[in-house]
Amino acid sequence: MNTKTILGIVAVLAVVAVVVFVGKSGKNLYQSPTQPKSSTPAGSTTVQTTESVTLTSSGFEPQSLTVKVGTKMVWTNQSGTVAAVNSASHPTHLVYPLLNLGNFGNGETLALVFDQPGTYKYHNHLNASQTGVVVVEK
Amino acid sequence: MVAALSAIWLTGWFHVGEKGLLFLLILSLVTTISSDLLLARLRGKPFFFPSAAIVSGIIIALLVLSWYQIFLIGLLAMLAKNFLRVSERHIFNPAGFGLLVSGIILKQNISWWGVSWQQSAGHPLAFIILLIPFLVSGLRMRRYFIQLAFLLILIVFKASPLDPTLLFFVAVMLPEPMTTPVKPATQLAFGVTVALLSLIPYFSDPLLFALLAGNVLFFRR
Structure with missing residues (x-):
């Protein structure tokens, strides 16, 4: 593979990456095309309802949840060990940074209000085979 | 590399405190070593010390928590190492191939359990142990251009360069x-390519997808 070919591949990939992450004009893969800042932490916007997700040793329950805009999601850790809630994709967590809620100990909770429609995938960073998704509808 | 990976596994074992993890490590090593020796024999190769299979076995045991997944990954990894070859060189990173393909077959994500908990603030010693493989891969194998390029791109895109999983991968x-370029310029291109591909969030394990795609794009007979 010569240098021009390599540079060509890198250039094409760079364009793809820019379109996906910066341009916001590509196909929606995981999340709402709206700016991440539009979803805000719990307590800073009008909360309509509250939904709960429990993390046990076998994973998030329910694993998939469909809620309305403005819903406050509360994750409770009952896994018996320290866990985490982080946005897809593992381990960069760049898809929806506001969902990078971090570690929480057994018995503790984390919360986030979703005020924009979209599909939000997350996982336990300390055991990335445990995944979940929140679908937020208008 | 075997010693460095063993140290990482031991810190993970002490951290989690589950005796069952030892069984998973043994299962992983038995699967990779026996299948590598058997498959190489089928190819007519004489006996050899299976150091690559040992490395793959420990990597798999560090990343996966279910026994049947470990067995499948180990088998797929050694199949890729022995049969997905062109001109006596295997195309894919064996462990990466097994991890990605098994995830697709079983529809189950990789846990990365043994390399995700060493945040530098909470576990400084474990974090330092996690960095030991850099001495082998970066300095002894001289693949530091790949590593630097990859990390720089991810830092540009605001990923944390201190994330334990990311550091282990790098x-x-x-x-x-065996599956990465040697020349510095090509190493840089490889690192940049894999980093950019890993940012595409379509796949559940984008690091593994990006690695295998990079193996194909930069494969040299």
Whole structure:
């Protein structure tokens, strides 16, 4: 593979990456095309309802949840060990940074209000085979 | 590399405190070593010390928590190492291939359990041990251009360069010597390509997808 070919591949990939992450004009893969800042932490916007997700040793329950805009999601850790809630994709967590809620100990909770429609995938960073998704509808 | 990976596994074992993890490590090693020796024999190769299979076995045991997944990954990894070859060189990172393909077959994500908990603030000693493979892959194997390029791109895109999983991937899986370029310029291109591909969030395990795609794009007979 010569240098021009390599540079060509890198250039094409760079364009793809820019379109996906910066341009916001590509196909929606995981999340709402709206700016991440539009979803805000719990307590800073009008909360309509509250939904709960429990993390046990076998994973998030329910694993998939469909809620309305403005819903406050509360994750409770009952896994018996320290866990985490982080946005897809593992381990960069760049898809929806506001969902990078971090570690929480057994018995503790984390919360986030979703005020924009979209599909939000997350996982336990300390055991990335445990995944979940929140679908937020208008 | 075997010693460095063993140290990482031991810290993970002490951290989690589950005796069952030892069984999973043994299962992983038995699967990779026996299948590598058997498959190589089928190819007519004489007996050899299976150091690559041992490395793959420990990597798999560090990343996966279910026994049947470990068995399948180990088998797929050694199948890729022995049969997905062109001109006597295997195309894919064996462990990466097994991890990605098994995830697709079983529809189950990789846990990365043994390399995700060493945040530098809470576990400084474990974090330092996690960095030891850089001495082998970066300095001894001279793949540091790949590693630097990969990390720089991810830093540009605001990923945390201190994430334990990311560091393990960069230190151990990304620079596998048989499937990565040697020349500095090509190493840089490889690192940039894999980093950019890993940012595409379509796949559940984008690091593994990006690595294998990079193996194909930069494969040299």
